[in-house]
Structures are given as structure tokens and as C-alpha cells.
Amino acid sequence: MDLRLLVxxxxxxxxxxxxxxxxxxxxxxxxxxxxxxxxPVLRPHVPPVSDAASAENAIDRFVxxxxxxxxxxxxxxxxxxxxxxxxxxxxxxxxxxxxxxxxFVADPRPDAFSRxxxxxLASPYYGEHWGRYWLDLARYADTNGYNIDVPRxxxxxxxxxxxxxxxxxxxxxxxxxxxxxxLLRDASRAQIIATGFHRNTMINQEGGVDPEEDRxxxxxxxxxxxxxxxxxxxxxCSQCHDHLYDPFPQRDFFGLYAFFNNTEDVAGGGxxxxxxxxxxxxxxxxxxxxxxxxxxxxxxxxxxxxxxxxLRAAQAALLKSVPSTMxxxxxxxxxxxxxxIRGDLLNLGDEVTPGVPSALHPLxxxxxxxxxxxxxxxARWLVASDNPLAGRVTMNRHWQRFFGxxxxxxxxxxxxxxxxPSHPGLLDWLADEFVAxxxxxxxxxxxxxxxxxxxxxxxxxxxxxxTAATAPYQTDHGGLQQIDHLLARGPxxxxxxxxxxxxxxxxxxxxxxxxxxxxxxxxxxxxxxxEFGTRGFGMERWPTGTGGERYRRGVYTFWRRTSVxxxxxIFDAPSREQCTVRRPRSNTPLQALSTLNDxxxxxxxxxxxxxxxxxxxxxxxxxxxxxxxxxVSRRPRTSELARLVLLHEQLWNHYRDRVDHARALVGSTAxxxxxxxxxxxxxxxxxxxxxxxxxxxxxxxx
Numbered sequence: 001m002d003l004r005l006l007v008x009x010x011x012x013x014x015x016x017x018x019x020x021x022x023x024x025x026x027x028x029x030x031x032x033x034x035x036x037x038x039x040p041v042l043r044p045h046v047p048p049v050s051d052a053a054s055a056e057n058a059i060d061r062f063v064x065x066x067x068x069x070x071x072x073x074x075x076x077x078x079x080x081x082x083x084x085x086x087x088x089x090x091x092x093x094x095x096x097x098x099x100x101x102x103x104f105v106a107d108p109r110p111d112a113f114s115r116x117x118x119x120x121l122a123s124p125y126y127g128e129h130w131g132r133y134w135l136d137l138a139r140y141a142d143t144n145g146y147n148i149d150v151p152r153x154x155x156x157x158x159x160x161x162x163x164x165x166x167x168x169x170x171x172x173x174x175x176x177x178x179x180x181x182x183l184l185r186d187a188s189r190a191q192i193i194a195t196g197f198h199r200n201t202m203i204n205q206e207g208g209v210d211p212e213e214d215r216x217x218x219x220x221x222x223x224x225x226x227x228x229x230x231x232x233x234x235x236x237c238s239q240c241h242d243h244l245y246d247p248f249p250q251r252d253f254f255g256l257y258a259f260f261n262n263t264e265d266v267a268g269g270g271x272x273x274x275x276x277x278x279x280x281x282x283x284x285x286x287x288x289x290x291x292x293x294x295x296x297x298x299x300x301x302x303x304x305x306x307x308x309x310x311l312r313a314a315q316a317a318l319l320k321s322v323p324s325t326m327x328x329x330x331x332x333x334x335x336x337x338x339x340x341i342r343g344d345l346l347n348l349g350d351e352v353t354p355g356v357p358s359a360l361h362p363l364x365x366x367x368x369x370x371x372x373x374x375x376x377x378x379a380r381w382l383v384a385s386d387n388p389l390a391g392r393v394t395m396n397r398h399w400q401r402f403f404g405x406x407x408x409x410x411x412x413x414x415x416x417x418x419x420x421p422s423h424p425g426l427l428d429w430l431a432d433e434f435v436a437x438x439x440x441x442x443x444x445x446x447x448x449x450x451x452x453x454x455x456x457x458x459x460x461x462x463x464x465x466x467t468a469a470t471a472p473y474q475t476d477h478g479g480l481q482q483i484d485h486l487l488a489r490g491p492x493x494x495x496x497x498x499x500x501x502x503x504x505x506x507x508x509x510x511x512x513x514x515x516x517x518x519x520x521x522x523x524x525x526x527x528x529x530x531e532f533g534t535r536g537f538g539m540e541r542w543p544t545g546t547g548g549e550r551y552r553r554g555v556y557t558f559w560r561r562t563s564v565x566x567x568x569x570i571f572d573a574p575s576r577e578q579c580t581v582r583r584p585r586s587n588t589p590l591q592a593l594s595t596l597n598d599x600x601x602x603x604x605x606x607x608x609x610x611x612x613x614x615x616x617x618x619x620x621x622x623x624x625x626x627x628x629x630x631x632v633s634r635r636p637r638t639s640e641l642a643r644l645v646l647l648h649e650q651l652w653n654h655y656r657d658r659v660d661h662a663r664a665l666v667g668s669t670a671x672x673x674x675x676x677x678x679x680x681x682x683x684x685x686x687x688x689x690x691x692x693x694x695x696x697x698x699x700x701x702x
Contacts, residue, residue, distance in 0.1 A: 035246070036424070037232065037414040038359060041388050043432040048618030055477040058433075059451040063487045070482070073487040075456040075470035082103045082457075082702060084116065085633035086490070087449050089701050090402055091120040093129030093499050093553075094506055098626075100632055117449055121442045125553075127166035127297040127327055130441075132555045133401060134161050136580040137229050138178075138197050139221075141559040144521050145202030145577055147455040149562040150537050152203075156281060156325035158555075164194075171439035172383035175230065179379035182328050186370065192279055195328035198222050198260070202561070202577060214269025216345050222260045223253060225579040230382040231360075232393035232414035240343030246415040247359035250339060255355030258337035259378045260461040265693060266328045278324040286322055290315070330374065346370040354378070361386045383439070389414060391431030395444065396421075397581065399430070402448055405484070412581035422485055456702050458492035470604070492702045494585055497571030498554025500699045501600070505551050507630040507693065508607035512548040519558040520549045528566055550600075567601075570594045595694050602686075603669040607694055609685035611678055612615065621645055624688070631692045644688065651684035 026545055034037070035554070046058045047065035055061045065071055078086065084104050088096045104116055120126065138160055143149045179198070181191035195681075203216040210631055220239060227235035237243050238253035264277055282290060293315045300308055339349030354373045356363045362382050365373055383390055393414060400406035407427045409419035421427045430444070437443045448454055460480060495503070505511040521543050529542040539560075544550070557565050561575045570590050574580040595601050613629045624644045628636045636644065655662045662683035693700065 001427060009215055011692075033417050033610060034359065036420070037386055037392065037415075037418075039363070041428050041431045041435075044428050046429065047425070051125065055454075056450060056452040057447060058429060059426065059447065060309060060453050062206075062423055062454045063451075066423060067486055067488055069269070070486055071482070072451060072486060072488045074487075075459065075462050077452070077455050078457045078490055079634070081310065081634040083455055086701055087103060087113075087117060089495065089499060089503075090121060091117070091129070091445065092123050092125040093132070093502055094125055095633055097504055097632075098629055104625060113455075114446075114450055117446055121446060124166055127164070128553055128555050129499075130165050130514065131162040132159065132496075133397075134165070135227075135555070136574060136576065136583070139200045139225065139576045139579050141200065141561045141576045143560045143562075145561040146204040146206060146337060147562070148205040148537055149560055150205070152275060152326060153278065153324045154196055154199065154326050155518050156193050156279075156323065157199070158519075160193045160196070162516065163190075163556075165441070167441055168442045171434075171441055172441075175383045175390075176376070176379040177384070179226070180328075180375035183330060183368075183374060183376040189279060189281075192327050193325055193440070196326055198225075198328055199265060199326035200576075203273055203275075204267070205271055207271050209269035211270050211273075211343060214273075216340075219257055219260045221578065223256045226382070228257065228377075228412055228579050228581060230387075230393065231389045231414065232408075232418075233417060233577070234413050234417075235357075236336065239340070243415075245417050248357050252355070252357040252359075254337060254339050254352040255357075256378070258354040259375050261335045261337045261372070262374075264331050265326070275326055277327055277329040279327050280319070281325065283321045286318065290318055293318070330377075334372075356381055360389070385435060391434045392427055395430040395434050396427060398441070398444065398448070400582070402454060403491045405619050423638055434528050453487050455491065456488075456490035458490035460489065460492075462489070490702075493699065494587075494700050496583065497568040497573045498557075500571060500595070501554050501567065501632070504595075504601055504604035504608075504693050505553070507627075508604040508689075509611045510551040510604060510607045511539035511553070512551045514548070516554060517556070520552045520556050521545045521558050522550045522552070522565075524566055525599065529560075529563060550603075559593070565595050567598050590695065595699070596690060599669065601693065602665075602690070605686050605690040606666055606669050606682070608689040608693065609682055610677070612685055612689065613682065620648055623685075624648065627689060627692055631697060631698045644691075647691065648684060648688050652681070653689050655680040655683045 046061050047056050049061050049064045049068070051064075064074065077083070081101055081104075084101055086094050088094060088100075104112060107115075109115070112177045135158060138157075138161070142151055142152070142154065144152050164177075177194035179192045179195075180189055181194040184191055189393045201216070204214050220236070224236040224239075227233045233246065233248070235243075235248055235253055235256070238248045238250050241249070242249040282547075293311055297308070297311050297315070298580075300311070302308075316462040335355075335526055337352045339352055354377075356378070361374060361381070361384060364384070366380065369377050371557060381387070392408075393411075396406040396408050396411050396414075400411050407421045407423050407430075408414060408419060409422075433447070434444055459481075466533060467693055498671075502511070523544060524542055530540050552570070557578060558567070559565070561577050564573055564575055569575075570588070572584050572586055574583060608627060608630065611630075612623050615626050617623055617626055621641060625635055626642060628634075628640075628644070659680060662680045665683045665686060666679055
């Protein structure tokens, strides 16, 4: 066949194949129209469905209409216990209590689930859980990064994020305060603390580092992070040259760079790096005492050396006891920004003034910005109503958190090299609804989790059996992928590292409910920091916390970039050296070895065993049911219970004549000595508890 004819046939066949990403008939844009993500968000018509009972809200109508065209239908609803666990893990990152499960299962009211959702959204633990996702984006860590990875004062920013999310701060305000809270009129201390968002850049304190080069790296990171979070754009490609695929020339990159090139922080890397500017978090009493000391110092004569020394010592001691946090502050003297030819800071080109990408909506100047636009103008531009990207990108990320994959699978890239949305009409409806709802995240979360799409059973065999009746060719692995892609079953995927640990803490009864405060150091394998840490800077040894500090939620664990808490790293937590939109989900033997042998998980297993033995049930089978429900929220099936009863019998037979083994197991944790139980019985229950904590269902959202 003639080559040109063959190519023509391929083109015709390819163009005739319907895209699986089209969820409704949409007009074909002109050939010169901008990429779909850069077009204005126009609220689409909600598609009609023949079976009104299959749709709880507009979300369901979009999903159902697409399923019908693929000759598919939704799975039946998940059981009440499974659904309650799912929504609890999604909204607060914690499993429900047994009393909450029993109350929900017995509640006959039609709005029972909606009431549960309202309760969870109002929980103080909501901000802890959803704040953790934001901290991945904000590249939050407790250390500076690079080889000399020493601590930095930044945890108050983390607490600000948690508080803002708990208060349901509108996302546009949430954005503005983090990008430019210091530039707001009469900015409060909280608004200034919020600017710690862009102080999360790394700082290289090694000798020989060029200070200006390190400062430039920090600003480049701020530009790239801002574009990733609010624009879903790989703008970093434009640092050295015009973007190869998207309409962003290099000048656009440095136009955004100019907004961030005028802050006092990041004086440059090297051993003499300053972390200033800082905000002291003094209490009213501390501030009054500090003012008194400073007033007394200004009244003393330089010859009064003894009095001066005492006051200065008192001031130093007070300042040492007061926490501080890194913030942004605008320079009085503006820096000049120039293009870096081929990204080389030593090869400067034309001067560039602050500006936004020309392919997107225009920048509107605020009266208080002065002679040229500043970060406050940029922040308001990011969340302007005519920005086609902020709503789409943000709602896509939130969809990803609930369903495992975004409607745009490449949630960090909405450009031409990213994937098209699986349900474009639904994505635009969510984006428009988000803005129309006043950028209220909790309202959108309520709509998402109360939809029938979310409440489906996640059992794959139900979906494949239903599919086989209509399209037998879709029952293989590829068919299951299509089922997930078209949302024909509920979400099921492995939980994040922090949530896996939090489940163990809650099930065991060890969980410390304290919210906020400095980062903590839970139990971890001995010698870990000594092996990976840098010697000579006071970071060789992990200072394991005492008492309840060991059992705080994962969001409060001290985050060191060069050696992330080992269990978190094994379960794919990022180093947070840069903005992370999607964590990978691997499946390795190390993960099972960690949850089986890590001292923190062994402590949880011992505590769960004690909790089970001290419960108000006596029989072995009833105790197993109790522990099983604490881990997975449902009752074991008859076959599961029989296997677990047999396992307990075998474990008891093993430890009955091995007292030394039993004492070594239960005594290997940092828990207080237990004198009121038989160590052999405790060892048997501990091993069974470890099995329950390691069930696939325990560490999976189903």
C-alpha cells in the first residue's frame, strides 16, 4: 500500500475513535482556540438521566450520563459500617469509634449520613488531616534541607494552615494571606505567619555556597510552586527558554519572578545565612516583660556595665523561651529583575517588570500597590473570578484526594502534555460551583461525599460481574481500569503513611489528641539519624519524645528533608524538598516489614492487646470481634472469625511454655510495665493484634 494512503487511513481511523474522556457532547472549538484548560469556565448544563433515583446531586448526573453511554451503571451502595469508615478517613483521617459505628448503623433517618458528614466537617481533626495535604504542596519541613539539614522555626505556619482549614477560611482568602499576608492593610500576626508558605524553600548553609545563587534558587522555587498549585502549570520549563508546549515564554516566568524578587528574606546561602525575618510569638505577659527590659536598657548609661549585662541576659533568656517563625517581608528598596539567558544568573538580559502570563486573564492593580504591582496583586490575580485555572486545578486535586485519581489524572499538569479530563463537564461544574459557593472547601466536600458516586461499594467483583453482562470484553484488567476511570465503583486505594500510623494509634488507644505546637519525635528505629544525618551540627541523634509526645498524629512528626521519618518514607511520603501534588503508591515487602517490626507499631500492637484484654467482653471470640472492629470498623465474617480464633489458640500454645519469649516481646516497647496480666497471654494477644493492624483492609480505604 502507498505510504501516503496508509498514513491517511491511520489518521481517519484515529479521528473516528471516540475519546474516552468525553463525558458529554461538546462543541468543537476553532482550530486556533486556546487549550481547553485556558478557556473560561462556563457552567455546563447538568445532563438529564432517565433514572432519577440513580442521582443524588449534580455530580451523580454527570457520572451516570457517562456510564449509560458506556453501558455501565453504578455499584450498589457500600454497607453502613464501610461507608462510615471511608468518610471518616477521608474527612478527618481517623477511623470511627465503635459507638459512632453503632449509632450510625442504627439511625433510621434519611439524612443520617448527611448528619455524620456535618459532624466530621466540624471536627477539629478535619484541619489536621486536610492540612497535611496542603503541607505537601507547600513543601513544609522542619529543616533547611541540603547536607547541613538543621532545624528551622516554621511549625507555627503549619498550625496556621490547620486553623484556617478548620475555620473554613475561603480559599481565595487562604491564598491571599499565604502569598501576601504581610502586604494587607493592618496585617494581623496570623496573616503575617501565613506568609511562611513561601519561607518553606530550602537553604544551603554549606561553605563555598554562592549566596546570590542560593537566593535565586529560592525565588525560582517560589515561582514554580505558585504556578503548580494555582495554575496546574509546569512553568519551571520556562526558566531557561520559552515553554516548548504551552504558551508561556521565558519573559512570563521572569515576570512572575519579579513579584518574589523583592523580599528581605533569603539573604543568601552559606554558613552565615540568616533566617530572618522572624515573628516572635510572645504572649501578652512575655511582650510586657520584653517591653519593660527594652525600656530599661535605653535608660541605662553605657558605663553601667553590670546592670546592662543583667538586663541583656534576662532579655536573651526571655527571647530563647519564646517561639518564632519565618515570614516574608517586602524590601523598601526594590531589586531590578532581568532575564537569565538560558537560565544562567551570570548572563543577564533585558529588565523585566512584575507581570503575569499573557495567555491568561489580565492583572488588575490594587490602589495600595504603588507604582508597580506587588505580591498582593499577584495573589488576587490567582483567585480572580476570571482565572480559568484556579478553580479547575483546586477541585481536581480535591477529587483526587477522595477518589484516588483526579478527573485530570495529571493533576500537576493541565498543559497540552497533560491528560484531558475524564469528565470535562463535571470538572467545569465543580470549578464554577466552588467559586459560586464563595470558595468554601467544606461545602464542596459535603457535596462530594454525599453523592451516590462516592457512596458506591468499591467491590470490584460487583462491577466486573455487572459489566460482563453487557460487555464481556471489559472484564479483564483493562476493563477494570475503565470501570475505575468512569467511576462505576467506589474508591479503594491504600492510605497515606501518616493515616496508617494514626489508625494504629487510635485502635490501640494510645492516640494523644493534642492539636498544634512544636513538632514531635515519636519512636523510630535506633541509629537511623546517626546513619543518615550530618555529623557536627547537633543532628546526629533522634531525640525520642517522652510520654504522650510519642503518640501524636503523624502531621506533627518532625519532618527532616534528608531523612524523612522512616515508616513515612517507606510508604511513599515525599521529602518535601519541592512541591508534591501526587504521592506515588508503591507496594513493597519493606512496607509489611515496617508495620510488623517497627517499634512504634509494636507498641501499638501491645496497647491494642491490653485494650482488648481489659474490655468488658470475656470470650476469646468476642474479644477478637472487638479488636477486629477497632481496626476495620466492621464485624468479621464467620470464616474470618474462625481463622482468627484458631490463630489465637496457636499463639497461646506457642507462648505458654516460652515465658522468656513472651516477656521479651511485651517488654520491648516504651509502654509502662504491665503487672496485672499474664505476659504469655499478653504476648499471644499482641501477635494477633499485630496481624489485625497489618490487614490489607486496615491500611486501605475501601
